[in-house]
Amino acid sequence: MARSLAMEPDKCTGCLQCEIACSFEHEGVFNPARSRIRVFEFQHGRLAVPYTCTQCEAAWCQKVCPTGAIVLDDQLGAKLVRTEACVGCKACAIACPYGTIEYNPLSGKVDKCDLCGGDPQCVAACPTGAIAYMETSLSGTTVNTTAEA
Amino acid sequence: MSWQRQILRVNLTDSTIRAEPLNMQWASDYIGERGLGTKYLWENMDPEAEPMGPDNVLIFATGPLTGTSASTSGRYAVLTKSPLTGAIACSNSGGKFGAELKYAGYDLLLVEGRAEEPVYLRIEDGDVSLHPAKKIWGKTVWETEEWIRQEHNNPMLKVATIGIAGERGVRYAAVVNDLHRAAGRSGVGAVMGSKNLKAVAARGTCGVSVDDPKRFMEVTSRMKDMLAGDRGTRGLTKYGTNAMMDTMQEFGGLPTRNFKEVQFEGYDKVDARAMLAIGADGHRNLVTNTACFGCTIACGRISHIHKDHFTIVNRKEYWHASGGLEYETAYAFGPVVGIDDIDACTFAGYLMNEHGIDPISFGVTLAAAMELFEMGVISTEETDGIELKFGNAQALTVMAEKTGKQEGFGEVLGLGSRRMCEKYGYPELSMTVKGQEFAGYDSRALQGMGLGYATGNRGACHLKHDTFEVDMEDQTGSGKAEPCKASQDWQAVVDSSGLCMFTMGAWGPEEFAEQLDADSEGDWTVDRMTESGERIWNLERMFNMAAGLTSADDTLPQRLLKDPAPSGTAKGRVNELDLMLPEYYRLRGWTDDGQPTTETLKRLGLG
Incomplete structure (x- = not known):
């Protein structure tokens, strides 16, 4: 069964350890600006929301890519960017409804979550269990909208 | 790297x-x-x-x-x-x-x-x-x-x-x-x-790399587990630093009403538990905790004020959550000004952040103003009609805003406690060292804290040394100089690392050294780092001496040296600075009048 990332903002403290781990895993250096997962803070820190690619079953990024650079890894269930085929046209970035595939000005290609080959480093780095690696049908971002403003 | x-x-x-x-x-x-x-x-x-x-x-x-x-x-x-x-x-x-x-x-x-x-x-x-x-x-x-x-x-x-x-x-x-x-x-x-x-x-998009990435990831991951496994550190996550309020109250080291007292009857209305308590109408002060960059502790508080509270009832712009009370803000808007209104304290905290003011210095300056007001030295004519009495929550929030915007009596409060007390002719009422106001620890109950305050290079400060444990164990001045000096040096190391001192409950020197060694070029040992800490402390001292400060500035207000603590475990005690200070200077390798000797400076590469 394919697995992907599920994020629970209620547990997120906004520490960015997930972003720090992601940038190190993929770029070999620390900097949240180079992470594939993002945490956004709202309302003076009342809400911190982590989000990244949830590996949509019908992936728009994949559908619009003119060069077939986005491929499904059958085993992982992840959509991966074949960098050798990516021409940096950004069509996928426009198509993604969540904005979780991003153009990287340094490489001239796009980056997205690849689930770290099945061992997501953001999950390992999160101190509060706000990010879980679970069956795709259960994943996504949940926001508790009943909390008092 | x-x-x-x-x-x-x-x-x-x-x-x-x-x-x-x-x-x-x-x-x-x-x-x-x-x-x-x-x-x-x-x-x-x-x-x-x-x-x-x-x-x-x-x-x-x-x-x-x-x-x-x-x-x-x-x-x-x-x-x-x-x-x-x-x-x-x-x-x-x-x-x-x-x-x-x-x-x-x-x-x-x-x-x-x-x-x-x-x-x-x-x-x-x-x-x-x-x-x-x-x-x-x-x-x-x-x-x-x-x-x-x-x-x-x-x-x-x-x-x-x-x-x-x-x-x-x-x-x-x-x-x-x-x-x-x-x-x-x-x-x-x-x-x-x-x-x-x-x-x-x-x-910025520049990456930060480290000297030994593989080892660094292993070490930092292990250190995070240590923090997560430490009971005291978990307490910071749950209660924030304001957990200290109860400890200080019980011990009798909670400065109250401009240090006239050391215990506050209303402490449990502004402590960490009060922040967590759910009122009859479902309102709870604390909304959530929050983390600084990279922090796996997340002691930060996000709080909100009751919408019906007098401070914001007609000010919708403050009906949102924001940074809540830490121990020092709770102390500075609570006990030291005799106020037990958690919403007023929280609002004062908002105003400090919004206008960019140090809450400790503001609160302690206000406390001195309240004492002067109660003595009849300051009148309502000067305070724009506000009764500047201990316990008046409205006085706190109105003056916080006036100080932030520099209006009316806020201009006087903006001088700080020392200049304000001098202006009115009562310098002895200023609870400061070198002109900087005290944090929420009374030097009569915590002797080593007093020595740390007196010798602090930035004036009264609770963050540049840690004699907490020895102070709690023994309430005399003896044996406090050595741990004060040693912790000042080590604190200088932690403050120089890029990491937060709230890890120090779980991490000893070895843990800091291991992380710095994997991070940076060269060999970083506890000994080398401790020497760096001492070098830093002495260079700060050299700056102060060159700026015109002398050993006469290494002192405490008379109230702490002459007026015995009225209650608590230290009842009857004053701070024994005159016992501790000469020993401290000697341990530092300084002269009797507090000047670093040539040998000391040479040893540290400063001469």
Whole structure:
């Protein structure tokens, strides 16, 4: 069964350890600006929301890519960017409804979550269990909208 | 390796911006952040310079671990000569600005001169520029942060700014970053304002790398597990630092009503449990906890005020959650001014962040004003009709706002406790060392704390040494000099690392050394780091001596030396500073009048 990332903002403290781990895993250096997962803070820190690619079953990024650079890894269930085929046209970035595939000005290609080959480093780095690696049908971002403003 | 090896020098007088290589020898000798900033300050200014004049220098310094995967790696320090104390100022802060400065490509920012008109500095990777700040001069911290992001169409910019208090020279104005994290103490914000520098905004995509990445990831991951497994540290996550309130109350070290008392009857209305309690109407003060950059503890409080409370009932703009009470803010708006209204305290905290003020100095200055008011020295004519009595919550919030905006009696409070008490002819009522107000620990109950306050290089400060355990065990002055000196040196190391001192409950020296060694080039051992700490402490002392301070400034107010604690475990005791100080000087290798000897300076490479 394919697995992907599920994020629970209620547990997120906004520490960015997930972003720090992601940038190190993929770029070999620390900097949240180079992470594939993002945490956004709202309302003076009342809400911190982590989000990244949830590996949509019908992936728009994949559908619009003119060069077939986005491929499904059958085993992982992840959509991966074949960098050798990516021409940096950004069509996928426009198509993604969540904005979780991003153009990287340094490489001239796009980056997205690849689930770290099945061992997501953001999950390992999160101190509060706000990010879980679970069956795709259960994943996504949940926001508790009943909390008092 | 973890350095960008580059600093940014900005001269506001001639609007020049220059990148310079980081002095790696200094980084090796002074570690980073507090230590490195002290060295850069020492080498770049005359300690006799007027704090609010153009010859003062303002430094923002990151540490070697800032921006890495180590837990709590978001720290940076602001250093300058303090307009509150005339001594060296070094205030550190968390949030996300410090790491961003490094990601923008600079380990340290050094600001000199004074701009003719208000400006702010924008740093985006190699692109650095000064911009007119006329449109944001007079705006609050919260407005400024939002304005700058919109102006540059970049929501990722991290902003460190001053509020109106810093612009108008409040002696204890803070530099606030990320809405409610602050380099709070010693008036670093007033210096920024005197330079006509409203804000610094940073954003960067430069990566930070470490000397031994594989080992670093293994070590930092193990250290995070240590924090998670430590009971005291978990307490910080759940209760925040305000868990200390109950301990101090029970011990009798909770300064109350301008230090006339050491226990406060209303403590349980403003403590950590009160923040967690759910009222009959379902309102709870604490909304959630929050973390600074990279922090796996997350002691930060996000609170909200009851909408029906008198402070905000007609002010919808404050009906949102924001930074809540820490121990020091709870103490400074609670016991020391005799107030037990948690909503008023929380609101005062909002105002401190919004206007950029140090809550400790404000609260303790207000406490002295209240004592003077009750003595009849200050009248309602001066206070714009406000009854400045202990326990009056309205007086707290009204005066917090007036001080923030520098209106009416707020201008007097903005002088700080020492200058205000001198103005009224009662200098003995000022609860300060070197002009800086005390934190929430009474020196009669905690003897070593008193020694640390008295010898503090930035004046009264609870963050530059730790004698807590020995103080709780034994309430005499004996045996306190050695742990005070040793902890001052080690604290200088932690403050120079880029990590937060709230890890120190779980991490001993070995744990810091292991992380720094994997992070940085060369061999970093506890011994080497301890020596660096002592070097830093002595260089700060040299700065202060050169600035004109003497051993006469290493003292405490008469109230703590002569008036016995009226209750608690230390009932009947005064602080035994005269017993501790000579021993402390001797252990430091200083003369009887507190001057570092030639041998001591030579040993530390300072002579």
